[in-house]
Amino acid sequence: VSRRWTDSPVATALGIDLPLIGAPLAGGPTTPALVAAVSEAGGLGVLGGGYSAPDRLREEIRAVRELTGRPFGVNLMVPQPYEVDPDAVAAAAELFQPYADELGLSRSPRPDRYAENFEDQLAVVLDEGVPVFGFTFGIPAEPAVRALRDAGTVLMGTATSVAEARALDAAGIDLVYAQGAEAGGHRGSFLAGDAEPGLVGLVALIPQVCDAVDRPVIASGGIMDGRGIAAALMLGASAAALGTAFMRCPEAGTNPAYRAALAAAEDTGTVLTRAFSGKPARGLRNRMTEELAGTELPPFPVTNALTRGLRGRAAELGRSDYLSLWAGQGAPMGRELPAAELVRRLAAETDAALGEVGPRDQP
Numbered sequence: 001v002s003r004r005w006t007d008s009p010v011a012t013a014l015g016i017d018l019p020l021i022g023a024p025l026a027g028g029p030t031t032p033a034l035v036a037a038v039s040e041a042g043g044l045g046v047l048g049g050g051y052s053a054p055d056r057l058r059e060e061i062r063a064v065r066e067l068t069g070r071p072f073g074v075n076l077m078v079p080q081p082y083e084v085d086p087d088a089v090a091a092a093a094e095l096f097q098p099y100a101d102e103l104g105l106s107r108s109p110r111p112d113r114y115a116e117n118f119e120d121q122l123a124v125v126l127d128e129g130v131p132v133f134g135f136t137f138g139i140p141a142e143p144a145v146r147a148l149r150d151a152g153t154v155l156m157g158t159a160t161s162v163a164e165a166r167a168l169d170a171a172g173i174d175l176v177y178a179q180g181a182e183a184g185g186h187r188g189s190f191l192a193g194d195a196e197p198g199l200v201g202l203v204a205l206i207p208q209v210c211d212a213v214d215r216p217v218i219a220s221g222g223i224m225d226g227r228g229i230a231a232a233l234m235l236g237a238s239a240a241a242l243g244t245a246f247m248r249c250p251e252a253g254t255n256p257a258y259r260a261a262l263a264a265a266e267d268t269g270t271v272l273t274r275a276f277s278g279k280p281a282r283g284l285r286n287r288m289t290e291e292l293a294g295t296e297l298p299p300f301p302v303t304n305a306l307t308r309g310l311r312g313r314a315a316e317l318g319r320s321d322y323l324s325l326w327a328g329q330g331a332p333m334g335r336e337l338p339a340a341e342l343v344r345r346l347a348a349e350t351d352a353a354l355g356e357v358g359p360r361d362q363p
């Protein structure tokens with residue numbers, strides 16, 4: 001073998017030592033401390049900023065910069081058009097009320113808006129000169145892509161199918177973040193359907209995306225250790241992104257009830273659900289996913305906003321039955337380790353799996 005796995009076009013493009021990415025985890029887990037720790041360890045930490053108000057996003061970016069001088073990324077959710085049907089919103093609010101009652105929440109006023117303003121979030125990313133910008137749920141409009149490129153930002157877009165990868169390529173996006181069906185969290189799909197047959201597993205997705213587009217591919221979904229990283233690289237990916245694997249790190253903002261649920265996870269324990277947000281996402285099965293399975297709910301981000309109070313209160317009370325426990329199918333392989341130690345072990349395991357143990361890894 002003439003080259004080590006670390007000599008990767010993704011590592012070169014991102015200016016990092018290890019082609020290993022801490023996936024963006026919106027909703028709290030990717031704290032500035034976690035993002036910085038992954039970057040400091042030689043990978044790329046990515047802040048999941050999708051739910052952060054612009055001012056907060058700016059603070060988080062600056063907090064990362066206080067902790068590391070290395071490259072890092074920020075990820076946002078590209079808004080898709082959605083309809084707000086007042087009757088459906090009222091019906092959904094009624095549906096969630098019994099759960100809120102159980103948690104002792106008083107009837108909360110309807111949210112005055114359902115999502116943060118994407119343009120304003122993007123303006124912060126541009127203004128702060130973030131090195132890497134990742135996105136999901138779609139592709140930003142051409143002027144935004146151009147502005148980011150002009151600013152020297154490396155762009156990383158999510159694809160769950162070959163058609164989505166082709167769309168990213170055509171839009172001039174530098175890196176394709178291929179998300180397999182195993183992945184925890186929301187499906188990034190914007191052309192593929194949200195359910196079968198749009199659910200392509202990572203082993204099938206990576207080579208097809210690699211064949212379809214001439215861009216470096218980052219694999220994500222179910223990868224928890226060096227075996228998974230090595231497999232993704234063997235299939236043609238140039239880097240791996242791990243989400244669930246980092247959720248039990250002490251630096252992560254994962255709340256205690258969520259951590260306990262992850263520690264008890266089983267391989268068959270996740271489901272694809274719309275219950276909390278209106279958009280399919282993979283998470284650990286619990287009372288909410290079971291009771292709301294098949295229930296019609298308003299689209300993302302409406303339902304997401306409607307359940308925010310409930311989820312926040314559940315986190316405070318440590319009630320995992322009412323939490324969105326986003327997790328990938330590899331959750332049982334998760335380890336409770338400091339992020340730097342986890343990155344170190346992932347790199348050593350990948351070396352071992354690929355039979356590439358260089359001098360730098362000798363004890």
Ligand SMILES: Cc1cc2nc3c(=O)[nH]c(=O)nc-3n(C[C@H](O)[C@H](O)[C@H](O)COP(=O)(O)O)c2cc1C
Nearest residue numbers: 023025026048136183184185221222243244326328
């Ligand atoms: C809690 C959680 C939040 C996530 N938030 C985002 C997000 O904001 N943006 C995004 O592009 N992907 C998000 N993802 C998906 C990850 O980018 C990645 O595809 C996924 O974690 C990979 O699967 P794994 O968890 O099995 O490693 C999230 C995943 C989880 C588990």
